[in-house]
Amino acid sequence: MTADPMRLLPSRAPVVLIDAQGEPRPHETYALPSDDELVAAYAGLVAARRLNDQASVLVRQGRLAVYPSSHGQEACQVAAARVLADDDWLFPTYRDTAAIVARGVDPVQALTLLRGDWHCGYDPYEHRVAPQATPLATQLPHAVGVALAARMRGESTVVLALCGDGATSEGDFHEALNFAAVLRAPVVFFVQNNQYAISVPLARQTAAPSLAHKGVGYGVPGEQVDGNDVAALLAVLGAAVERARSGEGPQLVEAHTYRVAAHTNADDAARYRADDEVKAWLARDPIIRLESYLTRRGALTPEKISAATEQADRLAEAMREGLSRDEAANPADLFAHVYASPTPQLDEQARMVADELEREAEV
Amino acid sequence: MTADPMRLLPSRAPVVLIDAQGEPRPHETYALPSDDELVAAYAGLVAARRLNDQASVLVRQGRLAVYPSSHGQEACQVAAARVLADDDWLFPTYRDTAAIVARGVDPVQALTLLRGDWHCGYDPYEHRVAPQATPLATQLPHAVGVALAARMRGESTVVLALCGDGATSEGDFHEALNFAAVLRAPVVFFVQNNQYAISVPLARQTAAPSLAHKGVGYGVPGEQVDGNDVAALLAVLGAAVERARSGEGPQLVEAHTYRVAAHTNADDAARYRADDEVKAWLARDPIIRLESYLTRRGALTPEKISAATEQADRLAEAMREGLSRDEAANPADLFAHVYASPTPQLDEQARMVADELEREAEV
Amino acid sequence: MTNREKLTMAQALNRALRDAMAEDETVVVFGEDVGQLGGVFRITDGLTAEFGEQRCFDTPLAESGIVGVAVGMAMNGMRPVVEMQFDAFSYPAFEQVASHVAKMRNRTRGRVGLPMVIRIPYGGGIGGVEHHSDSSEAYFAHTPGLHVVVPSTVADAYGLLRAAIASPDPVVFFEPKKLYWSKEEVDVTQAVPPIGTAVVRRAGTDATLIAYGPAVPVALDAAAVAAQEGRSLAVVDVRSLVPFDDETVCQAVRATGRAVVVAEASGFASVASEIAARVTERCFHSLAAPVRRVSGLDIPYPPPKYEGFHLPTVDRILDAVDDLQWEEG
């Protein structure tokens, strides 16, 4: 209980390194990432936006059951994936498909849940990406456990755990931050504050000066960052990851961003927010500002822009292609993984289902 | 989200108005309570200490099943009761029997739970004291609900909700503070940080600068106070209650105190803490310092001390007396209050039990 | 003059909330997205507009907090009706429900009752992704101190919700999501069915199907098919799991001598188990065959693509009926 509270509080305003006009803004603590890094991030943003667009089309075509878009939050998605080393772990939510794909997971596998197939279509160990969590904040204690297990074995793994502004109200958010702080788990908690939890605006979610201010109550440093500025995100999240890796414990990072689309395709955002608000945020788009900054510096050439677009086209093509095929459901799959080996009770139920199908086939 | 974080942070050190030597310590924000108020509090402290002592004896005699003592925390107990108006509510835990009694509940009724009889022996509405909560932190959202209901009806009720340092780690603590802040419920959350949750010391419970620092994460002002200084407690809690009453929302107050006895009679504190630590805290006893302060001022005379002692004697006598009688268990009581009226299923079970007893009586 | 109107179950639930709020100003509605949005299923649509933010409001996103705050309100003169957004999202509130909602009256020897309703959209069949199709009634039905109610018709949805709100006891109110858009002509001015009563939805002489909630229409379909095949099946809609209407259920079973319990939830240690056990205890010598259960499989709720295998179907019910040892009867 000797932590200096002042060192735990976030900066007064969100960290910005490139502003909405694409102008660089010098910062006393955080340096601008290199042009190369930002050009790579740019390609990531373009791909993420394309993924969001394509997925929304696929929903309308009935190829996906539901899609929670991260349109407008692409800078957060890409930065979350880019600051991690291969051995690190990412803990995503249902809204973080773009981050999952940015980390290397096959997009069709990543969309398995949202197309109404099995709940996690990828191997979590392959890219060290946990299954997408739907019950809010419940993945955060898991992230702490993964980090602790790695540290017990002397590994230098860091875990980046994502959640939304709404999820910070859940008890599991509190418990996870507290466990991480007390047990000094190398976890970076990254809150994408997109201003809404479905229809509920931030002001109904918290009365705190910022969500990043929640850190001090756990002895965890909090930081807030412009969530539409990928440069600031890379700098702030990168520093948090390295701090955690060096054994200094967890950190809380809040990104101020905006959910441009409705909560999911099933939601009607017109019921609870004005178009003007959305428009104001569109002017702060993460891609436009980065493009203008890099173009002005000459780091982003028309060729590089086309390369990024083509890469995004290929991604979209792979999504269309992969999601156009429906594998038939195999009822044996229902029972295969409830336990390492099925109980006698499950065997009995599997036989019942198989019998039914056999008889159906005979008819 | 415009709250100034600096105004939400607690003072750097716990507020003290009378120090361990009984010397007054001027404070820029909080004034010393009047001598009359402190003399009345003194009588409360003596009674509370006596209640703890007597209850511990009754446990050894088998008249109580278990007793979690507030020995050493009497200043918190008494102040919690004294700052409330009649129409306010107190939400106590299992350790707060002394506060419940200080609020006017009959001690024998208050001890019903701990003697192994029904779980709440008093009428919660009579003195506006909620049932003692055992599942940690679960009473805190109830306190918020009671406060909101009162405010909806335009009443000026304030709710004081108690919990321990350990309980602050539970999700319900988080959710309650957040709801109170967002919905501006007139609740004062009062954490008695007695340094232990059973065997677990504070350092294993939190890495925060203080528990009072948790407030800022909810937009709730936090304050910390010397929990063995009843004058400081009366001033700080009193101000928090009046602030809440005036519509300015909830507050979080942490009292730094010490659990002098073991967790309960069933616990063996020697397994996890050193005698020296206990001794150091005994030197900061809440009664001794108040007695020396008031005596030096001439406000506490030998007559007043005897009066307080006699009052405490009568309390102890009432406890011994009331707990010496055991009422026979009436099995019909098992079914009477599960629902407003018993279900047919319960009627059936009640008949079964009654039949058994009848047949037993016949044998 | 007739008061009959065609309503969906969702509309009937909305109407019940509205009517209860209009009649009794202590009724307050809160939860996640229930205010301006009107709930993700629109069950609370228009309530904030009509009754103001004080009476119907959004809370922070925390189910334990929602139920816990409702407990406090109910302790202090209000009749809160809270919504859990989906079935599985009631689990974070389980501690509050099991340790407080269910026990407050008993703990305080009747002095503190909790007239509150926890509404839970529940069950499958709507193609929901993980955690959006659970049937959790067993957890609550097993917990003494709660009333547990599941309507299967539009009229019952209205009537039982009114009864739940009027009840001095806490009621866990399950709303079959699959039936939200089912339509029926109803008269909401009609008498409210008391909690604790089952109802015979179809008379029959050969065997009795005992069902509740979303399984009731499936059971009725099965009975219709069976009728074509020359077998007469009665269908009882339990609708109140706690208290349980032994009389109506057992009377139907005794009359037919055979019974199948139909429910969506996984079968092991479920409400279906209870019904099978208690019917057998009470009707043993009238039974020509053991009571069979057709329930959800003992697996985590599967993804949309697979839910057809998991849920009770007409065929599975008829198979179970066929199994009732007709030869030996």
Add this chain to the structure above:
Amino acid sequence: MTNREKLTMAQALNRALRDAMAEDETVVVFGEDVGQLGGVFRITDGLTAEFGEQRCFDTPLAESGIVGVAVGMAMNGMRPVVEMQFDAFSYPAFEQVASHVAKMRNRTRGRVGLPMVIRIPYGGGIGGVEHHSDSSEAYFAHTPGLHVVVPSTVADAYGLLRAAIASPDPVVFFEPKKLYWSKEEVDVTQAVPPIGTAVVRRAGTDATLIAYGPAVPVALDAAAVAAQEGRSLAVVDVRSLVPFDDETVCQAVRATGRAVVVAEASGFASVASEIAARVTERCFHSLAAPVRRVSGLDIPYPPPKYEGFHLPTVDRILDAVDDLQWEEG
């Protein structure tokens, strides 16, 4: 040379943890007060001293956090064994158990198993105040994806805890508090009983008592009294609720033609309901009478002064046996 030692159940559980930790360094133990204090029941006594703070440690006071962190550890190569301090204090963790512990393997198509154990001191009969005597096994047994185990003997306590820790699947391990101090001569080097097997504790010919956990000794006492009265009762100890050993249980019931299920938990929608229902389904034509249940009353667990009325007693079991329609048999 003999390996037999006299141990209490508490000591046997402590020994099981110690032996598992010594054999496998991925086994870690954590929870509230399990470190220096050794747990409020001393089940983890000495583990921190022997294996260090890394392997056995106290956590902040938050059950959902404890279980959630265990999930993460189990995802990442460890075998966590966590303690819920008392039965009712597992409820705050219910969301983690129902939505993650039970579903992770299935969700990930077998890629992520969770080899973890949740130890829960459970049941009544120790004079505990409110919330300290619950029997919550039904909540977990009803949730597919969990194994649920309840020992009733010292030897099984050791063996089943070893089996639970070795299991690739999550196991909810119920420890009957009332039996913690029961003593037995055991050989812990003996083979471990596999999870999923029941055992006949006493042979009998007239009726079968089916029990588990703290109800087993009561059932055995009842059988002893019945024997004096000339009635021969078999006693089956279920010990593994999930998976359930239908074979052993049904064989015993078929042999006697009558059965009573005995369990402490409230009866409605309970494991006892399940046992009664499934035994009836499987053994109907061998049954001379309906399967009876003797379980806890459908009330919140009462205070110490009243628990004698709530819990199954020898008399209540014998009454149920008497009810098994011997005249008509």
